[in-house]
Amino acid sequence: MKTIKDKDIYCLIGNPVSKSLSPTIHNSYFELIGENSIYFTFEIKEEKLELILEAFKILNVKGFNVTIPHKITIINYLDEVSEDVKVLGAVNTVRNLNGKLIGFNTDGKGFLKSLEMEKIGIKDKTILVLGAGGAANAISVSLAMEGVKSIIIANRTISKAETLSDRISSYFPKIEVKYDSLKLENVNKKEVDMIVNCTSVGMYPNQTESPIDIEGFKENLIVYDIIYKPKKTRLLQLAEFKGYKTVNGISMLINQGLCSQEIWLGKKDLFFLENFEKIRRILKNYIE
Numbered sequence: 285m286k287t288i289k290d291k292d293i294y295c296l297i298g299n300p301v302s303k304s305l306s307p308t309i310h311n312s313y314f315e316l317i318g319e320n321s322i323y324f325t326f327e328i329k330e331e332k333l334e335l336i337l338e339a340f341k342i343l344n345v346k347g348f349n350v351t352i353p354h355k356i357t358i359i360n361y362l363d364e365v366s367e368d369v370k371v372l373g374a375v376n377t378v379r380n381l382n383g384k385l386i387g388f389n390t391d392g393k394g395f396l397k398s399l400e401m402e403k404i405g406i407k408d409k410t411i412l413v414l415g416a417g418g419a420a421n422a423i424s425v426s427l428a429m430e431g432v433k434s435i436i437i438a439n440r441t442i443s444k445a446e447t448l449s450d451r452i453s454s455y456f457p458k459i460e461v462k463y464d465s466l467k468l469e470n471v472n473k474k475e476v477d478m479i480v481n482c483t484s485v486g487m488y489p490n491q492t493e494s495p496i497d498i499e500g501f502k503e504n505l506i507v508y509d510i511i512y513k514p515k516k517t518r519l520l521q522l523a524e525f526k527g528y529k530t531v532n533g534i535s536m537l538i539n540q541g542l543c544s545q546e547i548w549l550g551k552k553d554l555f556f557l558e559n560f561e562k563i564r565r566i567l568k569n570y571i572e
């Protein structure tokens with residue numbers, strides 16, 4: 285019989301971490317695939333980050349996720365990072381390979397995987413990304429890597445939209461990149477094939493708000509809101525009312541977790557769809 289002392293340890297570090305769904309996702313997944321592992325959350329202050337990474341090496345913590353405020357600063361303490369982290373400048377997954385800490389980012393991959401599951405093609409499309417924070421960065425870079433035609437970044441703080449737009453242009457010169465405020469005064473709405481909301485507008489305490497005016501877009505628009513709680517944000521409600529295809533953030537959340545698992549376990553597509561559905565059912569109790 286398996287005992288707790290034999291278990292491999294995984295965790296999430298950040299501050300705050302108490303409301304994270306990661307332990308539910310990862311512990312459910314370990315159970316589903318019969319992996320003798322356990323996932324904790326650790327609230328780590330910024331000044332303790334280096335120390336905790338040394339402790340993880342000593343304790344042989346096999347892998348961990350990273351959230352705010354460590355996603356960027358952790359890069360200074362890692363032994364290696366993946367190619368997309370070099371473009372993104374942020375890490376959300378670390379694998380401890382025999383004492384060597386290697387950083388990855390699965391946010392964008394989780395997003396792309398969710399598009400694949402929804403059968404949404406993005407090649408040669410024009411995508412309007414709302415927001416310029418961590419998620420918007422990861423998603424915009426993934427969209428660029430997938431070869432979209434054009435990306436428009438719209439953000440409340442326009443200087444951040446400009447910075448992200450410049451970053452994408454410098455790495456992906458063939459992709460047309462523009463930026464604007466959330467008023468979208470310089471955006472030709474009829475050109476937009478998909479909107480991806482990466483702002484926190486729609487979440488508590490802004491549940492009754494939409495980040496943009498949804499009027500004036502083309503008929504077959506796709507509206508993707510990466511928020512998963514509430515399940516149907518104001519933006520998605522308005523989009524649904526207009527007859528647009530809508531997607532919420534739950535699939536991205538599960539998929540980025542499963543992408544972390546693939547990195548930690550060094551296995552590809554381990555019962556991917558079957559386990560995805562099982563985890564989605566488990567999360568329903570926490571989200572709805």
Ligand code: NAP
Nearest residue numbers: 415416417418419420440441444482483484510533536537
């Ligand atoms: P972040 O780095 O803090 O960025 C927040 C973004 O929201 C910024 O662009 C910010 O604009 C904008 N914003 C915040 N309050 C606003 C307001 N009142 N009006 C207009 N814009 C506002 O956060 P993040 O990590 O990118 O996360 C953003 C959202 O994505 C959160 O809701 C998070 O839960 C969700 N998310 C979901 C997943 C998933 O797996 N489904 C993964 C990651 C994140 P300024 O630059 O002007 O401040």
